[in-house]
Amino acid sequence: MATEYGQGYGHRSGPGFHGAAAGERRHRLPAALRAPIEARSWREFGYVMLGLPLGIAMFTFAITMFSLGAGLLVTFLGVPVLAGALAGCRGFGALERARARGLLGVEVDSPERVTVRRQGAMAWMGAILKNGSSWRHLLYAVLQFPWAVFSFVVALTFWAYGWAMLTYPLWFWLFPVYGGQGGLQLYGDGTHSIYLDNPFEITVTALLGLLITMATPWIVRALTTVDRLMVLGLLGPSRLATRVVELESDRGVVVDTAAADLRRIERDLHDGAQARLVNLAMGLGLAKEKLTEDPQEAARMVDEAHGEVKTALQELRDLARGIHPAVLTDRGLDAALSSVATRCTVPVAVDVDLPARPAPAIEGIAYFTVSELLQNISKHARATRATVDVWRVENRLMLQVVDNGVGGADVSAGSGLAGLAERLDAVDGILVVDSPAGGPTRITAELPWRG
Structure with missing residues (x-):
């Protein structure tokens, strides 16, 4: 293993380090002032606005199909209707994941696929009815609608009133010119009427509108946080499926690591101890031939072979220590x-x-x-x-x-x-x-x- 200590100075890596990047964009305006004009705020507002019509469609489809299928369960027709309801909800779920990814920046993996073990429509219907993610999609279609209504009303009310009051100095002149009154009526009964028609009242209205406009993106952001949680919790893969994928990936890493270790051991044996033992065998063979002709030369060759044996033993000990040291097992x-x-x-x-x-x-x-x-x-x-x-x-x-x-x-x-x-x-x-x-x-x- 080789780590390049001398390269990439100044980098901090690994979990737990989330510092700002060197090229991170610096804003001159504080977050509270730039939030109303940021693209993220408008994307989140668009997400909330689209949530109501899509929620109506999902809720209507889910409740109608589920009720129809449950009512028809006394006959054979109930099963395919329920399966169709779940399949349709999964289709809406794919659309919702794409909407969350495009407007909220939420990356949600697709849920586990419906596994059909046999051919035929009955096998498919049984598989989709047994699939837990299909029922989570149905639950999302039911829960998303009331939340979409609430989010739509709150977001649109704050957004409309905030921008209307902020821009009031630009359009209040319409009332005296076309409405026959001094300005926007704040209160009125049979005897009294209050209009926002003087410079002080117009200024206060604009300032109040500025406060509401600055607060609205954060309110919308809080609303979309709930949407993020619902999308992640109900439309993504289950924890069990995610864990299975992680274990499969980890198993692949373990297998690759074991194979690499085996290749390393084989290489070390081939290039190290095995080569020395081959040379040792050849040297002893030559020493045997010279034993009668030149005993002194044979003794010298045997002495060299003895040194080769010690070196080979040391290499084998190092190799064994690299596989699993005995001291670790014993102590x-x-x-x-x-x-x-x-x-x-x-x-x-x-x-x-x-x-x-x-x-x-x-x-x-x-x-x-x-x-x-x-x-x-x-x-x-x-x-x-x-x-x-x-x-x-x-x-x-x-x-x-x-x-x-x-x-x-x-x-x-x-x-x-x-x-x-x-x-x-x-x-x-x-x-x-x-x-x-x-x-x-x-x-x-x-x-x-x-x-």
Whole structure:
């Protein structure tokens, strides 16, 4: 694994870092003043306005078809009508996801597909009736309508009154010219009438309209927050389906990692110990031939073969340690990480504070994570010291490796840290990298305990 410490200085990567981008646009106007004219505010307002006619269509379709299908269940016709109702609601759901994506910027994955195991209309109807996401779409069609009515009324009222009052100084002259009155009538009965017709009243009306206009985008934003939650909760994939997809992806990562490890072991055996053993066999064969002719030369060749045996044994020990060190199995993380720290090129302080040993698989992942991070420090960090801390927080195993090197480690640059993050993610782990330019570098890994 190789992390490019010297590249990309100033980058902070990994979960937990959400700083502003270098090229982020800076606004001169505060958010409260620019909100009424922002494109986002108008898109959200358009979303609310479109929600009412679409809600009427969805609600009418869902209630009519569901009631008709439920009423016809005493006959065979009820099943296809209900299946058609659910299929139609799924179609409306696709339209709603597209509307939310275009106007609200909400990315919602499509729900799990209807799995039809056999051919025929009956199999399709049974599959769509058993599919949980189909019933969630029906529920959305029913719940969205009353909320759409409420949102439409509130948003349109505030938007219309705010802009009308704000622009009142521009159009109040219509009342004396065409209406025969001084201005907009605020109150009137048989004896008294109050009109907004003098400069002070017109100014106050415009200022009040300005306040309502500035508040309206935030009110609409709060209304669309509920829409976002409904779309995400009812029209997206279920948590179970999402978890299945994650596990399938993690399984692929684990399989790829295991295959890569096997290829590495095969390469190390072929290029290392196997080649030495072949040379050793050839050398011993030559020594055997010279044993009677030149005993001294044979003894020298046997001595060289003895050295080759020691080297091959050391390579096999290193290879076995890379697969799974015996010290980890026998004595746990404390002793194993202390052994790894002695092979680092900089002084490393190891502090392991664990009440018990985690699951062997998690223990192995923790060991190899620290090993690779210390290897990075030796090769790239240009550090003078490092620390390794291991502790437990509730049901999570925490690892933290810190060095005072040059920094600049970037998990998003396709380096070895990215592969390490994928390995941790395959077991529900997390890798957080904090490595500003100039250091220090602080890398924290979180793993499930599973003791």
